Amino acid sequence: MAKILLVEDDTMIKDMIARYLKMTRHEVLIATDGQKAIEIAQTEKPDVILMDMGLPILDGWQAAQQLKAAAETRAIPIIALTAYAMAEDQARCFAVGCDDYEAKPVNFSRLQEKIAAALHKASLKE
């Protein structure tokens, strides 16, 4: 049971992933752009953030960079969740501070493992 911030602008994907996360007993917060994601992260302090990259207003890379730059949100693990599946896209995600990466289409069981790993790592840090 974790508090997960899902940042996704595509309504169908957002609903689908949110449904999956809820089915697996997670609390789900939703943001549809990078700017809102930062605001929610600051106020709600989620346990993990699933971040799409192609976002309006503020894209995922910029948002991740700002979240990792701010002291209050730095500790929150970010898992990049994107259809940009090229090797260079993955590298770019890690470069802006993402803790993990999962290409779309999402393999739910693998995503579940990555969320668990991120939570475990975060708990170790605390």
Next chain:
Amino acid sequence: MRFTPYVLAVTITALLATAVAIVAWRRRPAPGATPLALLGLAVAAWSYAYAFELASTTPELVQFWVKLEYPGIVITPLAWLAFALHYTGRERRLTRFRIAMLAKIPIITVLLAWTNELHHLIWQEVTFDAQDSLLLFDPTYGPWFWVHTAFSYLAIGTGTILLLRSALRSMNLYRRQAAVAIFSAVLPWIGNVLYLSDLVPGPQLDLTPFAFTLSCLALVLGFFRYRLLDVVPVARDLIIENMSDGVVVIDDQNRIVDLNPIALNGLQMPSSMVIGKLAFQVFARWPDMVERYRNVHEIAEEVITNDGNERRYIDLRISPLRDHHRRIRGRLIVWRDITTLKQTEEMLRRQNEELTALHETSLALINRLDPQNVIEAIVARAGALVGTAHGYLYVVDPAADELVIQVGTGVFACHLQCRLKRGQGLSGQVWETGQPLAINDYAQWPGHHFDFDWLHALVGIPLRSGTEVIGVLGLAYLDTDRTFDPEEVALLERFGRMASLVLANARLYAELQQELTERKRTEAALHHAKDAAEAANRAKSTFLANMSHELRTPLTIILGYSQLLQMQAREQGYAELIPELESISAAGNHLLSLISDILDLSKIEAGRMELHLNVFSVAELIDELATAVRPMVEQRNNTFAVRYQDDLGTMQADATKVRQILFNLLSNAAKFTERGVVTFTAARLEEHGAHWILFRVIDTGIGISSEQMTYLFKEFTQADDSASRRHGGTGLGLAISRHFCQMMGGDISVESEVGRGSTFTVRLPTNVGRRNSSSPREAQEMPEGSW
């Protein structure tokens, strides 16, 4: 002792002889002076003793002085001979040995005279004749006396002949000197003859010492007055005789006094026709010369004579001959034929001019690179070289086998349409023979091709490239008095050789330029094509990347919901829906694999697929793959066996691609095998010093027919079309795998038997080079995306 006038006379003779000896001795450096001094001394000694003899009153004393006279008597002829040899330039004949030989008889004579009482070989009987207060020695002579006398006459005679010959020879030029010499040579003989012939009145006196003394005096006079010993006329004669220059001496009456053999040879007349003749008669063959130099006494200049057709250069010098009063007594004419020298000089000068002209021409031509420009310059320069404005140049047109005129200057400027066949006209003949041809009477020449009656002299010079004639240079003189002589033709030929080089050079350059231009054009086109291809490739890559992204988004939804529905179906007890939902997932995953594979292949084709090398443990890679694939293999009731050696160690390669290759093979094996065995092995081996890792995937599945084998690794083929439908897969996996293997320096191979199974072998070097690796910016689809 008593004194008589005779004693006085003899004493004076002795004193004079002494004076001669002293004067001669003082002038030792002059030729003949030393023997003359000796001669004077001998005569003086003789005369002193003679004076004492004449003054003696007893026979014993007379006898004594007579004996003392003898050294002087015997030395005198020898000294005379020595003087004559010296004076006539023959002193070298007086070697020490010869002097010793000549001295034998005089020495014996003296010794015999002094010991006459013992043998009477000189005087048999001695009587004394008292005359006029004189006691004269009057012997009868013994045999040795005649030997002595003969010897003495021989010596004196030889000397006299030498002197006379010399004097006569120089008679023309040194008349007084010669007279003195003859006088002094003859005098002793006169004295001696008088003595022996008793022709002298008065007492029987020996006049020989007197004669010698007079002779000596004459010579001394010659010293002072005529510088007898300073100039050696005979030696000078010898030089003049042997000179290569012509020498003629003319007196103040313009008569020829002397000339040497060279001068005589030049006149082609015997000397008897020349000597004493008037100079202008003798030199009548050269009237202008006679006129020119008639009154010239001193000059040095070069004269050109035209002797027949032959032009000769003469270096002529005229010097005045003066006597001791500085009056001009004649002229000395000396000349030398310097024609050969002049010709050589002229040849050198001409060659130098030619060289300079050639050099200037080459400098002027060498910088021209445009062939037409070069051709124009060649004609202009060739014309300047021989001084004509009329020239032309034909170039061989190999295609038509004709000479085509390129340039015409002067009168040829209007003949620019000419073409000549081989052998046609002068230029055609030059082309045919490859030899220069000069025709100095073109209009009359039978081979003429054009009716140019104004054309006088024409020369054609071949221009060659190697042995092949590439053109003909022509030059013409229109003036009737000018012709092309062999030297001019030779010069033009040399020029032609050089011009050929320049022309060939210019042609090569032009060809090169053209080739370069073409090459540049091709290069530009290639460059443009490459740019276009690269742009197209970039566009394609961008398109594929975008396509990948855009396809993934709906696939995410399809696959996501099919997963969700499966979960919900399980939870809510709708198990019958699960296979259908799984079909949706499978189709979606197939589509995803297709996207990945197409992207990979497009990169491989574009050469944009990059290797990202890293070092990894081979065993770990195998374990990881085995774990991932095991469920897939076991799903169809297969046994999965994984075997590898413990010593596999690490390898350097692109781990992602190695994983992709092996995953592809293993999933294929899993797909095409049911209730069988899938074996995954790995081994390290060394071959020819290179280390390899050998991966094998062995299955006991359906196998591959040999027919299928041929296009197994080709894109978009699957062993069996039906298999594709049954087993899924894009048909790109093996093609991509093989590309990856080859990129890493390895290969993939297969052995198979239908119905029994297949063995795929991947062979990769343990250390893949960096050749194909590069920047990490290059895109590669993540394998995680493919299932």
